[in-house]
Amino acid sequence: MIMKPDSMLKDFFLGFIKIHILYHASKEPIYGAEIQKELRRHGYQISPGTIYPTLHRLKKDGYLEQQSRVVSGKVRNYYTITERGRDALDKSRNKIQELVTEVLEDGR
Amino acid sequence: MIMKPDSMLKDFFLGFIKIHILYHASKEPIYGAEIQKELRRHGYQISPGTIYPTLHRLKKDGYLEQQSRVVSGKVRNYYTITERGRDALDKSRNKIQELVTEVLEDGR
DNA sequence: TAACCGATATCGGTTAATGATATCGCAAAC
DNA sequence: GTTTGCGATATCATTAACCGATATCGGTTA
Known part of the structure; x- marks a missing residue:
């Protein structure tokens, strides 16, 4: 039986995703599957059904721009x-x- | 026409609420309406339909405990x-x- | 004991995440 | 040049969550 991450942290993570994506897209072009892997490294399994609509939304809102590129025979949408x-x-x-500083500031 | 807060920040805030509540409840006893005011000071209008179920959930999960107290003739549930x-x-x-440090670390 | 009131509880409507599945498009094989 | 393979992307029905308007609670005071 796999212990799911605390729901509190999961909520936090979901709310943080867009910002996280923007951050990485500010460093270098990114694509959906890569983002998913990156998020997994942080311990969170985010569905493609979340990733891709999120990317589309960020593009639609003008925060990201998209360039399709072919890499080893596969099409990738870089943002x-x-x-x-x-x-x-x-x-x-x-x-x-x-918002965060206050909460992080001290231990018990 | 009132400009709503950026949806990205709204998402972040919603995901952050439980942690924010726990933090305040670690400092002193809190109650629903007070939390709502506190969140408004940060610029976010969170519905009672979100606040109260959230408090109930945190209690049910064993993160908060509740003491009912009467203040100026009104019942308050302190957590x-x-x-x-x-x-x-x-x-x-x-x-x-x-999660946050990396994203906050540098400006452009 | 009736009316008041801040705080709490609840409900139907709406929006969003989910993950399983289908589809896309290039390239290599034959 | 047609077929097959495959990583990446798109989509759909289901499930869960927020919303805010409204109802309710229960001491207190007159």
Whole structure:
């Protein structure tokens, strides 16, 4: 029996996904399956049914732009952050800092 | 026309609520309406339909314990963190630190 | 004992995550 | 040039969660 990650952390993680994606897309072009792997390294199994609609949404909202590229015979949709996305990321950073700092600040 | 907070931050906030609540309940006894005000100070209007079920859930899961108290003629359900809740909070802290630090670390 | 009121509880409607499945499109094989 | 393989992407029905409007609770006071 596999112990699922704490639901609290799962919730946190889901709420954090868009920001996490924007961050990586600000570093280098990313694609769906890669993001999924990256999230797994953090211990969270996020469904493709979540990843892809999220990417589409971020593109539709103008935060990401898409370039299709062929890699070893497969089509990949790479996403890069836009200027608008960068602004949103910066704004989110500040707010997250404010929200999280307090909670993280001290142990028991 | 009131500009709603960015949906990305809203998502983050919703995912963060349980942890935020646990944190405050680790400092002092809290109650629903107070939490709602506290969250508003951060710029987010969270519905009672979210707050109260969340508190019930945290209690049911053993993270909070409840004491009903009468204040100026009104019944209030105060919640305090349990030992189990403290453990969950500490665990969450570590994980959040790991997840957030990277994203916050640098500007553009 | 009736009316008040802050706080809490609840309900139907709506939106979002899920993960299993189907599809896409290029390339290598024959 | 047609077929097959495959990683990546798209989609769909189901399930769960937030929403906010509304109802209810239960001491207190007059």
